[in-house]
Amino acid sequence: MLHVGIIGASGYTGVELARILAGHPEIRLTAATSRQYAGKALAEVFPNLRKRVDIVCENLSVEELLDRADFFFAAVPHKTAMDIVPRLLDAGKKVVDLSADYRLHDAATYEAWYQPHSSPHLLAEAVYGLPELYRDRIRTARLTANPGCYPTSVILALAPLLRHGLIDPATLIIDSKSGTSGAGRAASVGTLFCEVTDGFKPYKVGGSHRHIPEIEQELSLAAGQPVTVSFTPHLLPISRGILSTIYATLTEQGRDADLHALYESTYDAEPFVRVLPAGTPPATQHVRGSNCCDLALQKDSRTGRLIVMSAIDNIVKGASGQAVQNMNLMNGFPETTGLLGAPFFP
Ligand SMILES: NC(=O)C1=CN([C@@H]2O[C@H](COP(=O)(O)OP(=O)(O)OC[C@H]3O[C@@H](n4cnc5c(N)ncnc54)[C@H](OP(=O)(O)O)[C@@H]3O)[C@@H](O)[C@H]2O)C=CC1
Numbered sequence: 587m588l589h590v591g592i593i594g595a596s597g598y599t600g601v602e603l604a605r606i607l608a609g610h611p612e613i614r615l616t617a618a619t620s621r622q623y624a625g626k627a628l629a630e631v632f633p634n635l636r637k638r639v640d641i642v643c644e645n646l647s648v649e650e651l652l653d654r655a656d657f658f659f660a661a662v663p664h665k666t667a668m669d670i671v672p673r674l675l676d677a678g679k680k681v682v683d684l685s686a687d688y689r690l691h692d693a694a695t696y697e698a699w700y701q702p703h704s705s706p707h708l709l710a711e712a713v714y715g716l717p718e719l720y721r722d723r724i725r726t727a728r729l730t731a732n733p734g735c736y737p738t739s740v741i742l743a744l745a746p747l748l749r750h751g752l753i754d755p756a757t758l759i760i761d762s763k764s765g766t767s768g769a770g771r772a773a774s775v776g777t778l779f780c781e782v783t784d785g786f787k788p789y790k791v792g793g794s795h796r797h798i799p800e801i802e803q804e805l806s807l808a809a810g811q812p813v814t815v816s817f818t819p820h821l822l823p824i825s826r827g828i829l830s831t832i833y834a835t836l837t838e839q840g841r842d843a844d845l846h847a848l849y850e851s852t853y854d855a856e857p858f859v860r861v862l863p864a865g866t867p868p869a870t871q872h873v874r875g876s877n878c879c880d881l882a883l884q885k886d887s888r889t890g891r892l893i894v895m896s897a898i899d900n901i902v903k904g905a906s907g908q909a910v911q912n913m914n915l916m917n918g919f920p921e922t923t924g925l926l927g928a929p930f931f932p
Pocket residue numbers: 593594595596597598599600619620621622623660661662663664666684685686733734735767768769770771772900901904905
């Protein structure tokens with residue numbers, strides 16, 4: 587049994603990790619940290635976990651955590667994980683970090699979008715935790731940087747097209763919509779019921795969202811040339827789900843290609859990526875609660891553009907489910923262990 591700790595167990599990704607791990611036969615949850623709920627059972631904080639998760643939240647220092655588990659999920663805010671992760675690695679632990687702190691390979695880019703990095707030497711070692719792209723490297727990683735939720739939905743949608751030169755990489759327009767759990771559980775005016783319900787709005791318009799460098803890093807690697815994108819996130823009045831609608835101009839080769847067949851062959855063996863039949867758009871309701879990413883493509887022959895659509899559950903494939911997928915790979919467990927539950931519907 588692998589002994590596992592969740593650092594930041596009282597956040598939305600933390601509780602989702604605990605929920606998924608409750609059905610995982612190869613692990614035992616031996617530590618769950620929270621400062622504000624220290625001393626309370628996690629199942630008292632989150633009643634959905636009653637009779638499924640039997641652990642008490644503790645406010646443990648990194649040093650105290652070392653004796654408690656061999657594998658850790660860091661589910662704390664970005665800019666905070668970098669204070670914790672290096673000390674876990676130094677003690678020989680393996681880590682999946684759900685924050686953005688180790689996702690960017692270039693320290694200057696991280697520092698331009700976040701803050702000075704206190705362990706830039708780990709950026710070269712950390713593996714970007716998108717199994718569909720980096721499975722073999724994740725298997726041997728000590729530190730996996732779990733992707734952001736929007737980047738997961740976008741990169742899975744675009745990588746095959748860029749790899750094969752089927753769209754013009756200078757023409758990418760990404761319109762993504764997220765449920766409010768993407769903003770985390772900490773109280774903020776922007777996610778109050780009255781601010782979100784019965785409405786729909788963009789935010790961080792004009793290239794200021796911090797997922798842009800992460801999306802551009804991975805799309806550039808897929809294209810083999812620098813890619814810049816227009817990315818506009820929107821806040822949906824739902825709790826879970828991301829739907830990305832992406833527009834790109836087809837190259838001549840792309841106009842003639844059978845893109846649906848390309849996607850089917852690219853993702854055929856992937857347990858969590860589902861390419862939908864032509865004419866069937868994806869929906870957040872059809873991936874909710876699951877580690878699935880649903881993809882669909884539609885050529886618009888009138889404009890010469892392609893429309894790619896992608897739906898995930900932001901807390902599962904966009905965070906905790908993907909993190910467990912990475913843990914499975916890093917520990918030699920079957921990759922799908924604990925993750926094969928079908929989406930909830932309705
Ligand atoms: N929500 C989502 O859809 C996604 C989130 N992520 C990333 O995952 C990470 C966690 O996100 P999420 O669960 O939504 O966030 P929440 O705000 O819901 O939870 C954050 C957790 O971290 C703990 N925490 C906060 N500050 C500190 C600190 N300084 N030291 C130690 N613990 C701290 C909190 O507990 P307490 O205050 O009690 O200690 C809480 O358990 C973030 O980096 C986020 O960017 C990634 C993809 C998607």
